[in-house]
Structure formats: structure tokens, C-alpha cells
Amino acid sequence: MSVLQVENIKKSFGKDIVLRDISFDIKKGEVLAVIGPSGSGKSTLLRCVTLLEKVDFGYIAYDDLVMTKPTGEKGKAVYSDTQTLQQIRRRFGLVFQNFNLFPHFSVLRNITEAPVCVAGKSREQAESQARTLLDKVGLRDKEHAYPCELSGGQQQRVAIARALAMQPEILFFDEPTSALDPELTGEILKVIRNLADENMTMVIVTHEMAFARDVSDRVIFMDGGVIVEQGDPHQVLENPQSERTRAFLTRFSQN
Amino acid sequence: MQMTLNNVLNMMLRMLETSQTTLLLFFSTLIFSLPLGLLMAFGRMSRIRPVSWLMKMYLLVMRGTPLMLQLIFFMYGIDLPFSRLQVAIIAFSLNYAAYFAEIYRGGIESIPIGQHEAANVLGFSKSQTYFRIILPQVIKKILPPMGNEFMTLVKDTSLAQIIGVMEISALANKMQAYYVTILPVIIAGVFYLVMNSVVSSCFSLAEKRLGYYN
Numbered sequence: 001m002s003v004l005q006v007e008n009i010k011k012s013f014g015k016d017i018v019l020r021d022i023s024f025d026i027k028k029g030e031v032l033a034v035i036g037p038s039g040s041g042k043s044t045l046l047r048c049v050t051l052l053e054k055v056d057f058g059y060i061a062y063d064d065l066v067m068t069k070p071t072g073e074k075g076k077a078v079y080s081d082t083q084t085l086q087q088i089r090r091r092f093g094l095v096f097q098n099f100n101l102f103p104h105f106s107v108l109r110n111i112t113e114a115p116v117c118v119a120g121k122s123r124e125q126a127e128s129q130a131r132t133l134l135d136k137v138g139l140r141d142k143e144h145a146y147p148c149e150l151s152g153g154q155q156q157r158v159a160i161a162r163a164l165a166m167q168p169e170i171l172f173f174d175e176p177t178s179a180l181d182p183e184l185t186g187e188i189l190k191v192i193r194n195l196a197d198e199n200m201t202m203v204i205v206t207h208e209m210a211f212a213r214d215v216s217d218r219v220i221f222m223d224g225g226v227i228v229e230q231g232d233p234h235q236v237l238e239n240p241q242s243e244r245t246r247a248f249l250t251r252f253s254q255n
Numbered sequence: 256m257q258m259t260l261n262n263v264l265n266m267m268l269r270m271l272e273t274s275q276t277t278l279l280l281f282f283s284t285l286i287f288s289l290p291l292g293l294l295m296a297f298g299r300m301s302r303i304r305p306v307s308w309l310m311k312m313y314l315l316v317m318r319g320t321p322l323m324l325q326l327i328f329f330m331y332g333i334d335l336p337f338s339r340l341q342v343a344i345i346a347f348s349l350n351y352a353a354y355f356a357e358i359y360r361g362g363i364e365s366i367p368i369g370q371h372e373a374a375n376v377l378g379f380s381k382s383q384t385y386f387r388i389i390l391p392q393v394i395k396k397i398l399p400p401m402g403n404e405f406m407t408l409v410k411d412t413s414l415a416q417i418i419g420v421m422e423i424s425a426l427a428n429k430m431q432a433y434y435v436t437i438l439p440v441i442i443a444g445v446f447y448l449v450m451n452s453v454v455s456s457c458f459s460l461a462e463k464r465l466g467y468y469n
Binding site for chain 1 (some may be wrong): 367369370372373374375376377378379383387388391392395467468469
């Protein structure tokens with residue numbers, strides 16, 4: 001059973017075509033790494049499946065819930081009603097590159113706000129769950145801190161806990177370590193690795209090639225708005241079939 | 256006229272009494288203009304073109320013409336079934352709401368788009384996002400410009416005398432003419448200064464209270 005199914009999606013910003021024809025799906029428990037040069041459409045892809053952008057064409061569904069299907073004029077994407085989209089939002093979580101924690105809330109409140117206001121949990125229930133999650137990301141002692149008092153790595157771990165608090169079936173990461181100092185990336189990658197061990201379904205847009213190779217079950221290489229190559233991480237990263245993938249990886253390892 | 260201690264005390268008592276009108280004008284204006292300004296800010300930021308255009312024109316007129324002229328217009332230009340003080344409250348509220356609207360808009364637009372996106376992904380509705388995530392952060396950002404406006408409003412209440420509202424400046428003018436001394440004007444000045452000291456302290460306190468985050 002696919003947690004997420006994406007078929008032939010296309011997206012442009014004005015004349016700029018960002019996604020040309022993307023199809024892929026993710027099985028339960030799978031970890032998918034998406035790599036590629038900047039401007040290849042990776043982040044836009046993530047934003048489209050998380051409803052932050054709308055695709056122009058194509059089909060996207062979370063299991064039985066259809067987000068959009070190409071039933072419009074000339075195959076244009078038609079989105080489902082708001083209620084369905086709201087149900088879909090409950091199925092995924094997204095971790096941003098620059099955390100986007102709520103600065104006016106404590107760490108605990110950052111994590112409990114959505115479970116209480118959106119999922120209708122009681123505050124006690126949400127708080128005890130939040131503490132379990134903080135334990136998991138190693139920040140149990142920071143529940144009363146405010147985001148501005150935390151390091152980037154700690155903020156990102158709170159952001160992960162915040163996303164997990166809504167108990168998503170799939171978790172997306174948009175370059176989760178790109179805004180961090182190199183010495184702080186390790187703590188984030190460790191948390192993601194632990195989630196992978198717990199069979200969390202994840203899609204990770206990343207520039208950490210070694211991490212992608214070690215943690216993911218499948219790697220997608222994107223360039224120019226298309227999926228150039230995909231498959232087993234060792235295969236794609238160590239023995240790429242496509243010239244473009246090879247060129248990217250060579251350029252990447254030189255930097 | 257000879258200034259006796261009795262005269263001075265009498266002056267101050269009448270000032271104190273009249274300051275009620277000034278305070279009433281001040282607080283009523285805030286009560287109406289603060290929420291009204293927020294609505295205007297939303298109108299100004301509306302994606303519906305005619306709404307945002309109309310709002311823009313309104314804000315231009317209200318901020319681009321003297322409050323004194325607006326007072327005269329509301330008093331004598333249209334026939335409103337209200338007292339002079341009530342007309343002053345209406346004119347002040349409509350005028351100050353326009354300034355507040357622009358301050359709110361500046362504050363709302365300064366909140367990073369990532370805050371909206373994070374709330375959206377977590378499933379917050381539009382109104383939850385505004386009232387729980389965005390506006391609390393806006394309040395912190397707009398405190399300094401709001402403080403300015405509040406202090407200006409304290410002083411602007413003196414304009415209401417142009418339509419015959421008896422507030423403390425009007426009283427000071429009258430007393431000055433009657434007693435032929437500048438003293439009432441100085442007393443009135445002290446009144447405004449005291450009121451603005453309170454306003455200023457309140458804002459400092461609020462900024463301190465909200466200083467726990469960046």
C-alpha cells in the first residue's frame with residue numbers, strides 16, 4: 001500500500017517550469033532521499049505534496065485520500081474540497097530548512113499547540129506526549145525554554161518533535177541540516193536515523209550524500225524538474241547510470 | 256486679576272474635572288480605532304482588488320488631510336444626531352484607525368512567511384493562524400510605533416475644541432483669557448505630560464513583558 005502516490009505532476013511559476021513530469025510513490029516504512037542541484041525542483045516537489053504550493057497538472061493521493069486529480073479542462077489539476085485537504089494535512093508532517101518554530105511559544109507549547117487546537121487533544125494529554133517526544137530528541141530539559149534560547153540543532157529537533165506530535169503517517173524533511181553549522185548536523189541526522197529504525201515513512205531532501213546512502217531505502221536524483229535517476233542508494237550514489245547524476249556527484253564531491 | 260491660592264486651586268480642580276472629557280475622548284477613540292484599524296489592515300491586504308483599492312484610498316484621505324478639517328467636516332458637513340463629544344470620538348476613531356491600520360499591516364507583513372507555512376502544515380485554520388501565531392508576534396513588533404500614536408493621541412485630543420468640546424486645552428484657553436495669566440496653559444501642559452508619562456510607562460512595561468523572545 002502506498003502512503004503517497006504522485007503521478008505526472010507539473011508545476012510552473014509563470015514561464016518558469018519547475019516540475020516537468022514527476023511520478024513516484026512511497027510505501028509504508030520506506031525512507032526516500034531526494035538529491036539534486038539547487039533549482040532542480042526538489043523543494044518545490046516537497047511544497048506541492050504538502051499543500052504549500054498547488055500543482056498545475058497531475059495526480060496526488062495519500063493512500064485513499066485524493067488531494068488532486070487531472071480532471072479539469074485540458075487535464076488541469078482539480079483539488080479536493082477543503083475538508084479532504086484538511087484530513088490530508090493530518091497525514092503528513094513537514095520539517096523546514098529553517099525550523100519555523102513559533103518564537104513566542106515555549107518549546108512545550110510549540111509541540112502541544114497543534115495537538116490541542118487542531119487535533120482536539122486535552123492539554124495534559126498533549127503535554128505528556130510532548131515530553132515523550134522531547135525525550136526522544138534529547139531535549140527533555142528544554143521544555144520551558146524559548147526557541148531563541150536554543151542552538152540551531154536544538155531548534156530543529158524541537159521542530160521534528162512538533163511535526164511528530166501530530167502523529168503523521170509520513171514525514172517530509174526539506175534540507176533539515178542546510179541552515180546548521182556543520183558540527184550540529186550530526187544531532188539531526190541521528191534523530192532521523194532513529195526514526196528510520198522505528199520504520200517511520202520519510203522523504204528527505206538533502207545534500208548529505210553519505211547520510212542519504214546510509215539511511216534511505218531509495219534515492220531519487222532530480223535535475224531540471226525531472227527525476228533523472230532513482231533506485232538503490234548505493235547504486236545511484238556510487239555507480240550512477242546517468243551522465244547528469246555522475247556530473248552532479250563529481251561536482252558535489254569536489255566542493 | 257490678582258492670583259490667589261484659592262484661584263489656583265480652583266483652576267486645578269476645574270482642570271481635573273475637565274480632564275475626564277479628555278480621558279473619555281482618549282479611551283473611546285482607542286476602544287473603537289484599535290479593532291477598526293485591524294479590520295482596515297485586512298481590507299488593505301485583501302486579495303480582492305476593489306476592496307484593497309478602496310481601503311488604500313480611504314487611508315490616503317484620512318492620513319493625508321488634517322484631523323482638524325475632518326473634525327469640522329464631521330461636525331458641520333454631515334448632520335449626525337450626536338453630541339459634540341460623540342462626533343469628536345467618531346472623527347478621532349476613523350482617523351486613528353487609519354494610522355493603526357498601516358501599523359498593523361507593517362507588523363503583519365514583517366512576520367516571516369515560514370510562520371504561516373508552519374501553521375498551515377500543522378493544520379491550523381486561517382483564523383487560528385492569525386489569532387494564535389501571527390497577531391501575538393505582531394503586537395510585540397508594533398509596540399514602539401503604537402506608543403508614538405498613543406502619545407500623539409493624548410495631545411491631539413486638544414483639537415476637539417475646534418468643534419466646541421470643552422476639554423482641558425479649551426478650558427486652559429478660556430481661563431487664560433479670564434484670569435489674564437499663562438498659568439492655566441502651563442497647568443494644562445503638565446496634565447498632558449502626566450498622562451503621557453503613564454502611557455509611556457505602560458508601553459515600556461509591555462515591551463519588557465514581551466522581551467522574553469526575539
